[in-house]
Amino acid sequence: MSIASVFLQTAVKRFVVYKDLGDKTFTQLQDADFHFQPNDASNCMAVIIQHVSGNMLSRWTNFLTEDGEKEWRNRDTEFETQMYSKEQLLVIWEKGWSCLFDALALLKTIYIRKEAQSVIDAIHRQLAHYSYHVGQIVYLGKLIRDNQWQSLSIPKGKSVAYNQQMGNKK
Secondary structure, X not given: OOXXXXXXXXXXXXXXXXXXXXXXHHHOOOHHHHHOOOOOOOOOHHHHHHHHHHHHHHHHOOOOOOEOXXXXXXXXXXXXXXXOOHHXXXXXXXXXXXXXXXXXXXXXXXXXXXXXXXXXXXXXXXXXXXXXXXXXXXXXXXXXXXXXXXXXXXXXXXXXXXXHHXXXXX
């Protein structure tokens, strides 16, 4: 297997992990929680979802043949609060991720904002961008759920038990 195929497989795996973190956060939330905004300088989760999806659709639609910043994209409106329901927001979320995963089945040099870059560089760029925003989503979910938050990884004070459990799976 070539290094490019190994890279692509591991990049897709990481994207799946970040999408899954967002999905697991959403299952713990109600409609109104998606519109929680800690302060005026922060985005609510709904806005982050709109932005991530808009970015994915722009970057990954025809990404081998067109610039990643599409003329039809209106990035500024992604940051405007819409009163979408949880169900509507999950459709927006899924549409962006589907576009990404469909595009990663292909590979060459692409353009984002007229800057030439390799597909591998573009994947790294977007992997960092999406993980940054998914981290914001998870953090907002923790703020909203407070003591009812169910850890998405190893809960505080449970590392030894987790490591023992993982050791038993060998």
